[in-house]
Amino acid sequence: MLGFAGAAQAQPSSSLEEQAYSRAAAVEQKLIEWRRDIHQHPELGDQETRTAGLVADHLRKLGLEVRTGIAHTGVVGILEGGKPGPTVALRADMDALPVKESEGLAFASKARSTYRGKEVDVMHACGHDAHTAMLMATAEVLAGMRENLPGKVMFIFQPSEEGSSLVMPGQNKLWGAQLMLEEGLFKTLKPDAIFAVHVMPGRSGELSWRAGATTASSDDLNITVTGKQGHGGMPWNTIDPVVTAAQVISGLQTVVSRKTNLTQSPAVVTVGMIQGGSAPNIVPQQVEMAGTIRTYDENVRAQVGRDIKLSAQKIAESAGAKADVSVVPAYGTTINDEKLVAQMAPVLGRAASGKVAPAALVGASEDFSFFARQVPGLYFFLGVTPNGQDPATVAPNHNPSFFVDESALVTGTRALSGMTVQFLQSREKKS
Ligand SMILES: [Zn+2]
Ligand SMILES: [Zn+2]
Incomplete structure (x- = not known):
């Protein structure tokens, strides 16, 4: 059971979803600029102050209610729609890795920092720069249509998905998502669903997912x-x-x-x-x-x-x-909620213009699992391997040569915006 069948069915999308897609196209250029900027200035887990600053400024400009300094450097923005309805949370991780980037990109990282007491080179080798930029773009898309949104959207920009760079070996570790929850993130506003996307080798712009257990x-x-x-x-x-x-x-x-x-x-x-x-x-x-x-x-x-x-x-x-x-x-294991997957599969299909595939189990782990244990979650993948290259042989995540085809990124924003709109409308409180 992969929860995949619905993706192929051509169901009509709502006019709000259509609007989200055209707004996503309009923000694509900015998305790519943000991604390059963040890529060039990567920050390790719990040190994401510059990135958090960029994000918070952006969310404030969009008129969101913004909280900063959650779990050290986390940022949360709340978008109030014009009509009553449920709450959707969208999550991006902001941290980079202690990896020395290969040369080649004009905006390659030259950053250095301290990782658990040691001087290291720093690189966005897991694509969290792309995640942050895609969610910034999604915030812009949805903020532009707030009057018509039935419900709220919680934008979670979390630190330290890969683990804190500040702890010393042998010390207790708390991941960013875990610490945000411990600080009460869902206590005042508990979302009804949460979504997140991760870039990985795969056909550029292809979305993939599975129901149930996803990451280890x-x-x-x-x-x-x-x-x-x-x-x-x-x-x-x-x-x-x-x-x-x-x-x-x-x-x-x-x-x-x-x-x-x-x-x-x-x-x-x-x-x-x-x-x-x-x-x-x-x-x-x-x-x-x-x-x-x-x-x-x-x-x-x-x-x-x-x-x-x-x-x-x-x-x-x-x-x-x-x-x-x-x-x-x-x-814990990231478990994708089966009902939510069934409901969202058609949207993912439309967001990717039919370019979808079932995801295999992933041997890596994700601290999104902490969120998805508290509310129904859907964690999906976006392929970022340039056309003409074989996803099976390109540099994988965490490799110094990990490469993100930027033309894929707008699909991530389409998916996050489209799913949010669809979920809010499905639970709209008609008065
Ligand atoms: Zn990673
Ligand atoms: Zn990652």
């Missing part, structure tokens, strides 16, 4: 194996945590391959870091490992966590060593 949950895995230190030439007098760690890593492979019901939901267990030892002829006392766990289902997520702990502990025990295992939850 993400849990941090830490394992410390403790043995008994001693001489490398006399291992019988030691308990070797290096050999034990190797067994633990091999053993963990069976958690997914032998214990997880993969017909129910996929899962990934990756050990990405291993550290231990100080000299070739010393069996060390400890080996530390860290990794990540990805799933698409809360039951599978809990089970995988339990199985990892049990396997690691018992394998270590069999060697006379000890494994301390922690599984720290980071993001």
Whole structure:
């Protein structure tokens, strides 16, 4: 069930939706200029002050009620339509990544900043510059038709989707969406639906989505194996945590391959870091490992966590060593609301002029999941690979050469505006 069928059906759009599309066309040039400006001045998570300033100025000029400084640098604008009705929230993320941009673009980033205590180069390598610009454009589109809008629109420009650049290793992490909610974002005005778009390799201007689980949950895995230190030439007098760690890593492979019901939901267990030892002829006392766990289902997520702990502990025990295992939850799975997907599929089809495709499960995680856990959400993708290039081989998100075909961006604004108008009208309070 991909919630995809409706997209192909040609349903008539409302005159408001048509109006949104022509307004989107009129704002396209500005959208591209904003995107270039933000791209050239990327800011890391929780440092997005310049970007937030641009956004807040823009929203104020449009006559929105604007709040700033939410979750450090977040900005929220409320657009009051001329008629009563529900509230739609639209979300863009503003943060960049500690990546050094490849040369080539006239507006390539030369920015440097501090990421978790280290000096780094900064780049919008995940396309959040495009997200911010598309949502600024959407605000302009919808503000221009406010008298006719039955309800409210909440524009959420969030910081730190990729994680805060200000925390130090080992410190607690709160993602931008999570912190905004903790600060009460939905307490005074709870939206009835929330939408967000993410750019990724794909045919330029193509929209893709799926119903239900979309992006993975993400849990941090830490394992410390403790043995008994001693001489490398006399291992019988030691308990070797290096050999034990190797067994633990091999053993963990069976958690997914032998214990997880993969017909129910996929899962990934990756050990990405291993550290231990100080000299070739010393069996060390400890080996530390860290990794990540990805799933698409809360039951599978809990089970995988339990199985990892049990396997690691018992394998270590069999060697006379000890494994301390922690599984720290980071993001949940982004779940697209099935009813909302069914309702919005035709709009997405029209917004993309029929250029649509079903989305595959995404192995990355999204802090949009925090919003979508509180209100029905729809998170969809916009292809930004230039014509003539193969989306399967171009530089992916987070790569120094990640490239956004700007001609695709107006489609994102069409989709966000069209869905908002459609949702508001469907729940319009007729008096
Ligand atoms: Zn990213
Ligand atoms: Zn991203």
